[in-house]
Amino acid sequence: MNDSKSLRSRIAQTVRDIPRSGIRDFFDIVSAREDVISLGIGEPDFVTPWHIREAAVLALDRGVTSYTSNMGLLPLRRGIAQYVERKTGVAYRPETEVLITVGVSEGLDLAVRALVEPGDEVLYHEPSYVSYNPLIQFAHGRPIAIQTKKENGFRLTRDELEAYCTPKAKILLLNYPNNPTGAILSRKDVEEIAAFAIERDLIVLTDEIYDELTYDREHFSLISVPGMRERTIYLHGFSKAWAMTGWRMGFTCAPPELTEAMMKIHQYTMLCAPILSQEASIEALKHAEGDIAFMKAEYRKRRNFIHASFEEMGIPCIRPEGAFYAFADVSRFGMTSKEFALRLLDEQNVACVPGTAFGKCGEGFIRCSYATALDDIKEAMARIARFVGKL
Amino acid sequence: MNELLELLKQNALESPENLAKLLGTTADDVKKRIAQYEKEGVIRAYQAIVNEEKLDASLVTTVIEVKVTPESEGGFDRIADRISRFPEVEAVYLMSGTFDLLLFIKGRTMREAAGFVSEKLATMPGVTSTATHFMMKTYKQNGIVMHTGEGDERLKVSP
Numbered sequence: 229m230n231d232s233k234s235l236r237s238r239i240a241q242t243v244r245d246i247p248r249s250g251i252r253d254f255f256d257i258v259s260a261r262e263d264v265i266s267l268g269i270g271e272p273d274f275v276t277p278w279h280i281r282e283a284a285v286l287a288l289d290r291g292v293t294s295y296t297s298n299m300g301l302l303p304l305r306r307g308i309a310q311y312v313e314r315k316t317g318v319a320y321r322p323e324t325e326v327l328i329t330v331g332v333s334e335g336l337d338l339a340v341r342a343l344v345e346p347g348d349e350v351l352y353h354e355p356s357y358v359s360y361n362p363l364i365q366f367a368h369g370r371p372i373a374i375q376t377k378k379e380n381g382f383r384l385t386r387d388e389l390e391a392y393c394t395p396k397a398k399i400l401l402l403n404y405p406n407n408p409t410g411a412i413l414s415r416k417d418v419e420e421i422a423a424f425a426i427e428r429d430l431i432v433l434t435d436e437i438y439d440e441l442t443y444d445r446e447h448f449s450l451i452s453v454p455g456m457r458e459r460t461i462y463l464h465g466f467s468k469a470w471a472m473t474g475w476r477m478g479f480t481c482a483p484p485e486l487t488e489a490m491m492k493i494h495q496y497t498m499l500c501a502p503i504l505s506q507e508a509s510i511e512a513l514k515h516a517e518g519d520i521a522f523m524k525a526e527y528r529k530r531r532n533f534i535h536a537s538f539e540e541m542g543i544p545c546i547r548p549e550g551a552f553y554a555f556a557d558v559s560r561f562g563m564t565s566k567e568f569a570l571r572l573l574d575e576q577n578v579a580c581v582p583g584t585a586f587g588k589c590g591e592g593f594i595r596c597s598y599a600t601a602l603d604d605i606k607e608a609m610a611r612i613a614r615f616v617g618k619l
Numbered sequence: 620m621n622e623l624l625e626l627l628k629q630n631a632l633e634s635p636e637n638l639a640k641l642l643g644t645t646a647d648d649v650k651k652r653i654a655q656y657e658k659e660g661v662i663r664a665y666q667a668i669v670n671e672e673k674l675d676a677s678l679v680t681t682v683i684e685v686k687v688t689p690e691s692e693g694g695f696d697r698i699a700d701r702i703s704r705f706p707e708v709e710a711v712y713l714m715s716g717t718f719d720l721l722l723f724i725k726g727r728t729m730r731e732a733a734g735f736v737s738e739k740l741a742t743m744p745g746v747t748s749t750a751t752h753f754m755m756k757t758y759k760q761n762g763i764v765m766h767t768g769e770g771d772e773r774l775k776v777s778p
Contacts, residue, residue, distance in 0.1 A: 255776040268776035358778045407778075529622070529641040536640040579776060606637065 246362050250585035254569070258579045265608045266579040267596040270407065272471040272552075274526075276508070277519040280470065283511035284504045292503055298495040300328025300479070301506045307513040308479050312464070315439065316449040318457050324484040327491055328501045332437050332465040332478040336401075337363050338490035339433045339461045339480065343399055344369035351392055352401035353384045354587025355408050355555070357435070360401055361587075372397065375589040378557065381546050382409040386420045393428055400430045405438035405447060408586045408595040409555040410531075410548025415448040422453035431486075432460045437478075438551040440469035440520055443528045447550065451481075461486055468551075469520050470512045475505040527552050530598040530605055537609040541616055552599040555583065559592030561619050569594055575618075576611035623652055624661070628762075631665040670765050672757065678725045680709075680754040681732040684718040685740065686747045695719060698745045707735055718750070729753060 236244070258264055275281075299305065305322035313319045320326055329335040336359065344350060346368040352360045354373045364371040374392045376382045384402070402421070404413045413421070425432050432450060439447040451462050465478030480490060494500075531547075534554045538545040545556040558568045565582035572578050572594075580597075583590025598605060626638055635646040635653070642649070656662040671677040685702075689695050695713050699720060703711045710723040722740075726732040736751050757765050 249778070251776060251778045255774065258775045264775060266775045269773050270777045271773060273771065273773070525622070529626075532643045533637070533640045536643075581776060585778075602641075 242365055242368065246365055249358050251358055251581060254579075254581060254585065257570070258573065261573070261577065264573070264577050264579050265600075265604050265611070267598070267600055267605070267608055268579040268581045269597050269599060270553075271473040272468065272523065272599045273601055274471040274523050276470065276472050276475070277512075277516060279515055280472070280508050280512045284508040287504055287507035292507060294503060296328075296500045296503050296506060298491060298500055299326070300501055301503070301510065304328060304506050304510050304513075305479075307510055308481070311513055312462070312481055316452045316462075318449075318451045318481075320481040321484075325481055325487050327480045327482075327487050327494065328506060329465075329478040329480060329494065330498055330501050331467065331476045332435055332463050333359060334476075334494070334498060335461075335463045335465070335478045335480045335490075336360070336433065336435065337366075338493050339463065339482075339486075340364055340367045340369065340399075340401075341493055342486065342489040343431055347396065348399070349394060349397040350399045350401060351389070351397055351430075353388075353403070355382065355406075355583060355590040355593070356587055357403060357407050358585060360403075364401075369399075370396070373587055375587070376409075376411075377589070378546065382406060382411040382555070383413055383417055384421060385417075386424055389421065389424050393424075393430075397428065397430060399433060400425055401433045401435070402450060403435040403437075405436075405442055405550025407438065407551050408553050408581070408583070408590070409546070410551050410553045411546070412442050412445075412447060412550040418448050418450055419453055422450060422456050425459065426455050430459070432456065433463060434460055435463045437463070437465050437468055439464065441524060441527060441552060442550040443524070443531055444549050458483060461490075466509050466512055469523070470509075470516055471519075471523065472505075472508070472512065475502075475508060477501060477505045477509050526602075527598060530600070530602055533602070534596060534598050534605055534609065537613070541613050543616065552597055554596045554598060555590075555593050556596060557592060558594055558616075561616065565591055565594055572612065572615050576615045578608045578611050578615075623649065624656070627653070627662070668761050668763050670757075672765070678727060679729050679732055680757075681722075681724040681726065681729075681736075682752045682754060683722040683724060683736060683740070684714075684750040684752075685720040685722060686749075687719050687745045688747055689719075690745065698743070701743065702740070705735070705739065707731075 305326040308326050309320045309322040340363050344367040349370045349372050350364045351372045351374060353376050361371045372392055374388050376384055434450045436449060451457050451460050461480055461482040463480055466472040535545055535547050538556050543556050543558060545554050548554050565584050569580055569582040581595040583593030583595060622642055626633060635649040638649045639646040687698050690697055699711050702708060707724050707726055708722055709725050712721045714721050724732050724735060736749055740746060741749055
């Protein structure tokens with residue numbers, strides 16, 4: 229009973245079948261090294277703006293340490309409803325349609341578990357954020373990974389949807405602006421996907437956590453398309469644009485029936501999101517426009533720099549239009565993504581994430597995060613140039 | 620302010636090539652614009668921000684509030700200009716409130732700074748009173764935090 233083999237056999241089959249995250253493997257290797265410049269970090273290098281931190285400090289000072297209602301603090305839900313309406317033109321009722329979650333990660337889990345029955349197919353597009361596939365499997369759904377293509381700038385197309393969508397498909401999970409490719413969708417792309425979802429009667433989960441961070445044109449939200457509000461769970465949070473990853477603050481906006489279903493799971497598993505984070509987020513919604521604009525301007529300069537540097541090295545890299553990642557094509561060096569990343573780490577002490585951590589079609593690519601101080605980006609790009617110069 | 624000037628204020632030693640990459644333009648364009656700013660006097664100088672406390676022979680900074688009688692012609696400008704010409708004077712500002720001019724003085728010792736006040740400043744025609752403060756520690760200067768201990772707390776790789 230005590231030996232690890234017998235313990236392993238007791239673990240639920242679904243959990244056993246899911247491989248360890250490629251990111252975690254890589255993290256273990258990088259962590260063992262000193263003086264690494266890391267372009268492998270999927271979170272802002274900025275600290276949460278001071279006025280937001282101060283709001284939490286003041287709340288703590290007032291003794292705000294209790295639970296909140298399961299849905300979250302009403303003033304925060306009101307602020308979110310106003311924010312979402314300003315951004316997308318779509319109104320949600322704070323009382324019944326906005327749910328505060330512990331990061332978008334929890335929101336996604338709730339959405340998937342609230343909807344998926346065993347065997348239901350869930351379409352999502354790869355390369356993708358690492359949690360989508362496992363979340364679907366934990367819910368006993370069938371993940372269907374649509375392989376997006378470099379030729380299309382990793383934008384999901386109607387043809388691809390046609391090719392992968394079967395009558396068993398129930399849900400479409402979208403993430404634009406995209407981690408890891410930096411791709412965003414045009415209004416026309418979004419309208420085509422929306423039309424397809426309506427035609428096939430799909431429920432759409434749209435993870436728009438990076439919506440503030442686009443550099444050449446505004447993000448166009450899926451929920452802005454008429455007919456989509458009724459069939460969409462909109463997921464967002466404070467981690468990226470507000471530099472609040474560690475606060476774990478996300479939210480969902482969805483019709484009352486869907487919100488209520490997610491809320492059932494949330495109330496029994498999480499109870500509520502931490503109150504101090506909720507207090508900080510109220511402040512974030514009120515006064516952070518300047519901070520967001522400042523951080524976005526910094527990311528844009530770094531995006532320009534990292535993209536121009538790859539071009540200079542002759543490494544093809546689609547100009548990232550959103551989020552804070554460059555997805556560079558290193559396939560011509562005749563190595564797998566993982567070999568490339570490991571050798572780069574070994575020879576030049578630069579860490580980036582192999583594209584395969586985000587799905588099969590990430591083979592041949594590396595993800596470089598530009599949520600990194602400019603001096604580090606400059607040094608990293610010089611080292612990558614030295615590295616590929618010797619290949 | 621425009622982005623090129625912002626970048627130069629952060630790091631005036633940044634190469635035109637890197638500036639061009641950051642701004643999505645050419646190095647020649649950057650050089651031309653910098654030359655223009657220099658010509659127009661928009662860029663007045665390039666200086667290093669030195670953490671004086673790291674040096675053995677650190678200088679004493681003195682802040683002096685000065686009340687003056689404005690002249691009928693020229694108001695505060697002429698006396699402010701006279702004060703500005705002393706090499707030990709780092710900065711001169713005209714202020715609203717209970718005093719008129721705010722001065723920043725650099726000297727090797729407190730005595731040297733005190734000597735400047737008593738011998739040069741207080742005796743100047745038009746100066747009616749002075750209040751002298753010695754600066755004890757610099758936490759932040761020109762937007763740069765002097766303390767350098769903070770590291771990156773983030774995990775080295777995350778999704």
